[in-house]
Amino acid sequence: MNIVVCVKYVPDATADQKFESDNTVDRVTVPGLLSELDEYAVEQSLQLKEKNADPESVTVTALTIGPDQAADAIRKALQMGADKGVHVVDDAVAGSDAPATSKVLAAAIEKLKGDGGVDVVVCGLGSTDGAMSVVPAMLAERLDLPQITLASVVESQGDQFRIKRDGDTATEVIGATAPLVLSVTDQSGEARYPSFKGIMAAKKKPLDTWSLSDLGVDASEVGLDAAWTAVESTEARPPRTAGEIVTDEDGSGATALVEFLASKKFI
Structure with a gap:
């Protein structure tokens, strides 16, 4: 079995976020990391391998798109x-945007099929920067595969897969036959931490670098000029101001608090 897990390198939420002059997110100078939601996808991919009757026959390939620094997401x-990555x-x-991203990912997955086919494509719930959650469905359409998405529980037996999807009022149980596209939520199971052995072993694992020409994708079909959406403008968050202190010397503190909350339309 060959499993491809799609991961994304995103700006660190604790760092100072910046935008480029074209209003795109700065992914080069701002520190980044593997998207937390994609860690769950990696975890479920590894569990599928470990639970297989012959784990050694299962290959998990981590796939990402991004600048040079995005290799850090693969390494994680x-x-x-x-x-391999x-x-x-x-x-x-x-x-x-999402359509172009899915196009490039699909082309990469098609190229990976030459290594013996791809049985399962695993994605996270969504990226922590874009948070669109539509790429798995777009991938399924481009690859002409069934999709079982937003899984909180994943079960498999051979090429048969079954997931549980939690809704507001009920839990759905959905089944499909591989090859397929699978996406998992942050309720699917805590992602493991890399062990010292895993960190050392990762240094010897293959990590291939491909360009658009390697995938047969025309540059005019991707990038900002081809995007269906655009950010018109951005502005920095205003600096934090000092809070308002109410001194309650005559019992009017409660009234002042209510008036403040009302002025901000909190009540």
């Missing part, structure tokens, strides 16, 4: 236990 997946890096990809 390799440290967790993935077998593929990094699509090309200046023309910068500014791509």
Whole structure:
């Protein structure tokens, strides 16, 4: 079985976020990391391998798109236990939206099929920067595969898969036959931490770098100019101001508090 897990390198939420002059997110100078929601996808991919009757016959490939620094997301997946990585890096990809991203990922997955086919494509709930959650469905359409998405529980037996999807009022049980596209939520199981052994082993695992030309994707079909959406403008968050202190000397503190909350339309 061959499993491809799609991961994304995103800006660290604790760092100072910046935008480029074209209003795209700065992914080069701002520190980044593997998207937390994609860690759950890596975890479920590894569990599928470990629960297989013949784990050694299962290969987990971590796939990402992004600048040179995005290789760090692949390395984290390799440290967790993935077998190999593929990094699509090309200046023309910068500014791509979800449709273009799914196009490049699908092309990379088609190329990986040459290594013996791809049985399962695993994605996270969504990226912590874009938070669109539509790429798994777009991938399924482009690859002409069934999709079982937003899984909180994943079960498999051979090529048969069954998931549980939690809704507001009920839990759905959905089944499908591989090959398929699977996405998992942050309720699917805590992601493991890389062990020292895993960190050392990751240094010897293969990490291939592909460009758009390697995938047969025309640069005019991706990037900011081809995006269906655009950010018109951005502005920095205003600096935090000092809070208002109410001195309650005559019992009027409660009234002042209510008036303040009312003025902000909190009540």
